Amino acid sequence: LLWEEIGKRIRNARVPLPGRSSVMRHQITGGWYAIGISASDGVSFQGFHAENLMVVFDEASGIADDIWDAAEGIAVGANNKILAIGNPLSANGKFYKIFRDRKIWKLITVSALEHPNITGKGNLIPGAVTRESVEDRVIEWCKPFEKHVGGEIPKSDHLNWNGAIYVPNDLFRARVMGEFPTSSDGS
Numbered sequence: 001l002l003w004e005e006i007g008k009r010i011r012n013a014r015v016p017l018p019g020r021s022s023v024m025r026h027q028i029t030g031g032w033y034a035i036g037i038s039a040s041d042g043v044s045f046q047g048f049h050a051e052n053l054m055v056v057f058d059e060a061s062g063i064a065d066d067i068w069d070a071a072e073g074i075a076v077g078a079n080n081k082i083l084a085i086g087n088p089l090s091a092n093g094k095f096y097k098i099f100r101d102r103k104i105w106k107l108i109t110v111s112a113l114e115h116p117n118i119t120g121k122g123n124l125i126p127g128a129v130t131r132e133s134v135e136d137r138v139i140e141w142c143k144p145f146e147k148h149v150g151g152e153i154p155k156s157d158h159l160n161w162n163g164a165i166y167v168p169n170d171l172f173r174a175r176v177m178g179e180f181p182t183s184s185d186g187s
Contacts, residue, residue: 002058003036042066046074053080060086061095068094088173088180096180111178113159135162137176142166 003024010017010026019028024036031050039045045067055071057063063084075082088109090096098105112129116122138161145158145165159166159177170181 039067042070045070048074051077051079055082057084060084061089065094091181091183109178112176137172138166141172142168
């Protein structure tokens with residue numbers, strides 16, 4: 001899906017981009033190219049080295065730790081970078097650990113609740129999240145908040161939606177709020 005989107009962007013660029021594209025490769029000139037690979041293990045992912053190198057992990061929470069290790073082993077040059085994008089679906093693995101170690105990585109969390117289609121601020125984006133889809137998920141994945149004797153729950157643990165307060169479950173946190181689940185897999 002990522003390479004399909006890259007191909008669309010290349011074909012529809014306002015300024016024509018140099019080179020030519022195939023299904024999972026964009027060749028610019030000589031040593032300048034972008035390729036898409038699917039590796040089943042870290043050994044299959046090794047061997048790339050370049051002065052200018054960027055590794056892009058799509059659906060990063062599903063990338064095995066040994067592939068992460070291999071990527072960190074090839075992205076060792078001064079102008080080498082790793083971009084990891086994906087939903088925070090698991091409180092395990094390297095993607096999760098990166099979000100706990102805020103010293104090395106620049107981290108950006110994107111919540112569907114901040115999207116222009118939800119906030120009404122900015123241009124609407126066809127095909128993206130809608131208020132109706134969030135409403136369905138609030139009903140299905142959140143519980144109405146009930147005050148309890150122990151006092152208020154922390155603000156990060158509840159959601160204000162349409163004038164009511166809800167407590168989101170881990171699925172809502174990951175799929176809508178862009179936050180990692182509060183519990184690990186299988187718990």
